[in-house]
Amino acid sequence: MSQHRTAAANPFRQPKAVWAVAFACVISFMGIGLVDPILPSLSHDLHATPSQVSLLFTSYLVVTAVAMLVTGFVSSRIGAKRTLAAGLAVIVVFSALAGASGSISGIVGFRAGWGLGNALFIATSLAVIVGSASGGFAGAVILYETALGIGIAIGPLLGGELGGISWRGPFLGVAVLMAVALVATLALVRPTPRPERRASVLDPLKALRHRGLLTMGLTALLYNWGFFTVLGYAPFPMDLGTHELGYVFTGWGVLVAVFSVFGAPRLQERLGIAKALYLNLALFAADILAIALFTEDRTVLIVCVVVAGAFIGINNTITTQAVMTAAPVERPTASAAYGFVRFIGGGLAPYAAGRLAEHSGVHAPFYAGAAAVAAGILVLATGHSLLAQAERNQREEAARAAAGEGQRERLEDRALAEDVGSAS
Incomplete structure (x- = not known):
């Protein structure tokens, strides 16, 4: 039991290659919250409505979702390292082009190209980290989610600081940082062998025939509807400056990171997967409902947005x-299928929020977001037995990882004892 806990609780002893990919993940996920602080200034400077500006999320995430279907097809032919590098290179090019653009339609289009690179990188990076990380599968996922949380936390801060100079700054800043991540990936990540079987574009869609994957994907779609309603539309009713918005969403991102690493494992250990998710989704729906009820109260709005990061x-x-x-199914295929479904919800929600607000007032998008998350609980409940099976699978995998870690430590101790004996 102690070995199990040691292995599961130490996700940060990793090879350099894993850290290189994790660093690139941080920069990649910065792109999610990077534009939040500059949404109002983009609307003002480029004479665009909030729903038009929200298309920066929609084009980025919808293209990311659709492109998830081809990530396995590409990586099984050119290898994981080349796929990672290609995704990073695409992000560098299109983020730089977005920064050089002079119209909202141009930025929206270049964000779509950015989404293509993001899909190639995200699906492959998770598979590479899981395949290369030490400490077992759970530790690899915690490391991946840590990178996600840090990226989401830093993105608004960087966006606010650079956006205070010019709305072009955040896009150009990401281009530079992604170029650094590309160099680190090329230098530190070893080429991985190509899979024996070449993946098909249809593999992720076929994987959705499995009830567990489809149930989790639909739950994530509804959950992300609420998530990206808050992320994509809340900056407008806050009526804050670029720097202030950056600080608010940085606080939100810090809670994302902290609760990804420390809150989630403890809550799951205490309640189990099913109860932890039911409780978390219910609290998140209540949080968005509070935003809907008090949208015009800036203090309540800011507090609820920051607290949402925990959920x-x-x-x-x-x-x-x-x-x-x-x-x-194979984990890269599962990651692509899951990403395809959940990012569809995240992509459509910000645009729908803007349109709802224009026709029904600023409260309406958040009522819809709260309802979507609540509906996610009902969808998740249809797969309750599958969550129990996932929990059993995780315990078995953690036990295998702990056993492997214990065997490695015994071999190291034996080798050390032999070295000491020969020296004496």
């Missing part, structure tokens, strides 16, 4: 582990 962090970690262990 997002918990949900991201627990659901990612559950999906990757419940799906009876």
Whole structure:
């Protein structure tokens, strides 16, 4: 039992290659919250409505979702390292082009290209980290979600600081940082052998025939509807400056990171996967409902947005582990299928929020977001037995990882004893 806990609780002893990919993940996930602080200034400077500006999320995430279907097809032919490098290179090019653009339509289009690179990188990076990390599967996912949380936390801060100079700054800043991540990936990540079987574009869609994967994907779609309603539309009713918005969403991102790493494992250990997710989704729906009721109260709005980070962090970690262990398919395929479904919800929500606000007032998007998350609980409940199976799978995998870690330590101790004996 102690060995199990040691292995599961130490996800940060990793090879350099894993850290290189994790660093690139941080920069990649910065792109999610990077534009939040500059949404109002983009609307003002480029004479665009909030729903038009929200298309920066929609084009980025919808293209990311659709492109998830081809990530396995590409990586099984050119290898994981080349796929990672290609994704990073695409992000560098399109983030730089977005920064050089002069119209909202141009930025929206270049964000779509950015989404293509993001899909190639995200699906492959999770598979590389899981395949290369030490300490077992759970530790690898925690490391991945830590990178996600840090990226989400730093993104708004960087966006606010650079956006205070010019709205172009955040896009150009990401281009530079992604170029650094590309160099680190090329230098530190070893080429991985190509899979024996070449993946098909249809593999992720076929994987959705499995009830567990489809149930988790639909739950994530509804959850992400609420998530990206808050992320994509809340900056407008806050009526804050670029720097202030950056600080608010940095606080939100810090809670995402903290609860991804520390809150989610403890909550899952205490309640189990199913109860932890039911509770977390219920609290998140209540939080968005509070935003809907008090949208015009800036203090309540800011507090609820920051607190939402805790629920997002918990949900991201627990659901990612559950999906990757419940799906009876290869993990890259499961990651692509799950990403395809959930990012569809995240992509459509910000635009729908803007349109709802224009026609029904600023409260309406958040009522819809709260309802979507509540509906996610009902969808998740239809797969309750599958969550129990995922939990059993995780315990078995953690036990195997602990046994492997213990054997490695015994071999190291034996080698050390032999060295001491020969020296004496």
